[in-house]
Amino acid sequence: MTDRSAVDTIRGYFYQFDLSILSVLRLASLDDSVEIECIEDIDIRTATDVTATQCKYYAKTEYNHSVIKDAVKHMVSHFKESLAGTKPKVLYSIKGHYASGQEKLDDGIDVEFLKKHFLTYTKEKVTYCHHIELGLSDAELEEFLKRLSIDVRAKEFDEQFREVVETLQAIFGGSSFSAEYFFYNNALAVIREMSVNAAPADRSITKREFLARVNTSSVLFNEWFVEKKGKKAHLAALRKEYFTELNVSPFERFFLVEVETDSYIRGDLKDLFLELSKKWAKLSAREPSPFCPYIYVHGVPDSELLALKRELSAEGFKLIDGHDFQGADFSCHSIMQRATHGNGIKIKILNTLSNVEQTISSVTKTRRIYQFHLGNCYFEYDNPAVRHVKIQVERLSDVKSII
Structure with missing residues (x-):
């Protein structure tokens, strides 16, 4: 991996971490929770439903349907299992930031668009249709689309980071320095620690618990925070x-x-x-x-x-x-x-x-x-x-x- 690609990869990690932090902070109830890297990158669990979110950050890349094709196929596979009762019924979300090409989704997605651009693929010069392999009807794909949201105009790296810091400052008060060096620093450490836990139960946290762990008056040496700064x-x-x-x-x-x-x-x-x-x-x-x-x-x-x-x-x-x-x-x-x-x-x-x-x-x-x-x-x-x-x-x- 070149130095530049390594930097881009690290920024991708931080982008996902920051989105995870925002996801917790935006929860309506203190008892709602976020799960890190369970069904997707981020699972948001409220009293009424679960939203599985895939996060992409390609600041130097044009948006093409192929970039999120695998994510959509994976979600469709999960949707099929939920119909059979072997997986939980959830909502699906894909968020991404790209250099250009966002207009390719401006007209929306219908079933035919879904099948053509996201579920049809070629392997060794043979064309396959993922929805046919799964045995999904057009009516079922229509139901899947009701559960799917795609945002290819997600915020840029620094803009999202500023939103995280401003949200923390609004919650805890104090200066922007405190919001970043106390609360964001700790929030980053909590999310990073959760992401490497093996058991799914250890990768879940309620808003109440998250705020309690983040609230500190000490500047802690978090190597990921220092890496970013x-x-x-x-x-x-x-x-x-x-x-x-x-x-x-x-x-x-x-x-x-x-x-x-x-x-x-x-x-x-x-x-x-x-x-x-x-x-x-x-x-x-x-x-x-x-x-x-x-x-x-x-x-x-x-x-x-x-x-x-x-x-x-x-x-x-x-x-x-x-x-x-x-x-x-x-x-x-x-x-x-x-x-x-x-x-x-x-x-x-x-x-x-x-x-x-x-x-x-x-x-x-x-x-x-x-x-x-x-x-x-x-x-x-x-x-x-x-x-x-x-x-x-x-x-x-x-x-x-x-x-």
Whole structure:
């Protein structure tokens, strides 16, 4: 597969995923459901009927009847079995986006058109009629057409995506960023997970369950979402949303980061400390309200954190950690002392999550928590007065690209 054809194939997957998301969101009842890749690509189940939908995306291809012929034949075969009672009675839908040629269906489809363009085929120079093979009468084909809808003017890729994001924003509220990075990100993960399940029961979800699984305040690292955005663009968007301020306000900022135990390199964490201090500390003599950030590192051994502190201190990088002397208990008063140009404190290190919680609760100024996690979140702080941003990353180095 060439690179270009691979890109087209991936866009086709995303187009179907986005249509699946829209199909759930458009359900009238919270108890209505969508089934992924059961009878067709998407099965929409309501209290009264089931619609089996086939989805095609050919943005560079002219529409020809042959493009959807196999899909129609498959649906006719299913229809025949439903007449015999061996398959459920359903509605059929084909949605497709094409570069041109849509006018070929403008006059509609009758039985003769159906037989000529969709059910007649040639194999090894022999002509076959699928409806004759199935023993379907014209009256039965007429009934099939009543159950079939074909839309060859389905929305273009980006237009459909915008509709998904706008619909999510209308349901959950918030900004367009939240709609895309929280809700769409999670919706994509839910649909992708369902599509690879073996059992049909595990590929079905109600609107109620879907909305509950999508509703989150965390930016999760979904590799399919990142594939769609591009890793560089993904990290840049997070930086723009959370870490681009023209005038950095003197808030108390807590940066919580997690290290990979199997690939940890001290130099990487040290560089991150220096970068956080450089960007999120203001200590000049002219600064009316000087400040510096707090940092907590999750997953690093105490001995390694101590070694890093020693290394930074030996290089003249002043830090405090809330312990005033050897053997002293942690003191919120100590860690909260003001960083100034005079005392040169450039960073405040919190050794434990208990220290983090105690300090955040003791601070009376505006507080911001930025938690970067590799797997599950490791810290919860339930206080509407404190903004808590949770971002899942693939590796520690991503944090530096974001902040």
